[in-house]
Amino acid sequence: MSRQHVSHNDLVHFAETKVNLPSDKAKEYRAQADRLGEKLKSYLKEHPDFTLKEILLSGSLAKRTALRSLNDIDVACYISGVDAPHQINELLEYLADRLRTAFPNFSPEQVKPQTYSVTVSFRGSGLDVDVVPILYDNDPKGYGNLVSQDDGSFLKTSIPLHIEFASKRKKSQEPHFAQVVRLVKFWAKRMKQQDENFRFKSFMIEMILAKLCDEGVDFSDYPEALQHFFTYVAKSNLEEIIFFDDYYDPKKIGKFTDRVQIIDPINEKNNVGKLYTSVNVDSIVEAALEAGDAIDSALLAPTKQETVHYWQKVFGPSFQLKGN
Ligand SMILES: Nc1ncnc2c1ncn2[C@@H]1O[C@H](COP(=O)(O)OP(=O)(O)OP(=O)(O)O)[C@@H](O)[C@H]1O
Ligand SMILES: [Mg+2]
Structure with missing residues (x-):
């Protein structure tokens, strides 16, 4: 991917100054x-x-x-x-x-x-x-x-087990897993500000990223990691069941009929996505497609100004390069 105008380091700078607590x-x-x-x-x-x-x-x-x-x-x-x-x-x-x-x-x-x-x-x-x-x-x-x-x-x-689950992923790609979680949450928060009906719970974002992490996706390059996330959401249309085997045998997971099936890693009977309708999913997929397109355009844009413009489509006007 072209890194001529906005690089991984620019996203690190943005995360440190605007995204992270x-x-x-x-x-x-x-x-x-x-x-x-x-x-x-x-x-x-x-x-x-x-x-x-x-x-x-x-x-x-x-x-x-x-x-x-x-x-x-x-x-x-x-x-x-x-x-x-x-x-x-x-x-x-x-x-x-x-x-x-x-x-x-x-x-x-x-x-x-x-x-x-x-x-x-x-x-x-x-x-x-x-x-x-x-x-x-x-x-x-x-x-x-x-x-x-x-x-x-x-x-x-179980609060301790949820924290242990998250901390395993965090440690497997330190500090990148947690950083990509924060960047995607920041994007989702902005989508919620623009559309009061947009819903995408932090815990679901974290579970999707945990699945990608377990599958071996490399999170150390943030433009690429973000693109992986958006592509997964758009391609899967969130039709695929997401589950983990840390705390129970996946065979114990029952049949769910909900539109979104993201099974709680510590309780096989709890579908974290149960309240999401197909209307909710359509908005998420549409927003993910737009974000993915914007990142593609950012990586191909001929000038710095255009590149920043495309990253602002993902993260809003607070996205700025160092020194601006
Ligand atoms: N549907 C759910 N089923 C089981 N546990 C949940 C569910 N939703 C939230 N939790 C628990 O509550 C915690 C907080 O969830 P939440 O979605 O508020 O994320 P968060 O990491 O606190 O993000 P934010 O910064 O947006 O508050 C999760 O880590 C999880 O332990
Ligand atoms: Mg919270």
Whole structure:
């Protein structure tokens, strides 16, 4: 591929300045979540029967795939399941009430139940922490019933195993896998800003990239890695089932009839793409085709200005070369 006007290094520069959450911010937010975890630990020392057992960082901050535009800190709170309510709104009130008990220096209005989670707001600096409940029974691998943030249903999951799955791919191509995840998420975020009906969940993007990574696609050249992703989405039309064999035998995967089938790597009964309709898929495929065409044109364009113009079709006007 021609690299005359915009090179892999230009994409690295763009990622570092516009896409990635800067590492000092990431550290600060992780420390904020850790402080909540530590507070809960010390409360538990004094009150061993307390039903909130552990607070764990989850989502993109834990997987190191967060974007600069991150606007809340995702954590999961493991709740001993026996006596906790199983009705979502009652469970959220229960969680909020106990968080207020464990963190007495937060005023009650700093701990608020939302639709499927409880928000803890810090005064002054920092982001809000979004606490998602997981009912569990001391499972050693961290399996429990999480309140799905997609539709409020209970979903069997394990935060530590999801992080371990992501971290295996991340380590297999360090630092490129996580960087390409962030670049594609940045593209998807822009598509969402342009069209309120566009949906493409970060977790699905990550699973598609994990599949390509497992198949041996080299992520070290970002224009090429992005082109692989867009070509896969367009060619497959997301009609192919995506699954992994890290945590279960693929023979155990049942028959799904949903339009998109991306099976959760730690729970063979959960289709991560179940809420996606053929209308959603058509928009994703169309956007992927456009992005792929723009990258092709960028790689063939005769001048620097035209090359930048095509990359801006993918990433928007914030795409600039160093020194501009
Ligand atoms: N449909 C799902 N099934 C199972 N687990 C899910 C599902 N959706 C999200 N998760 C869990 O929630 C975590 C966060 O998912 P999400 O799609 O918000 O991605 P993210 O990495 O936090 O990205 P973003 O930066 O966009 O918030 C995932 O890593 C996964 O553990
Ligand atoms: Mg998230």
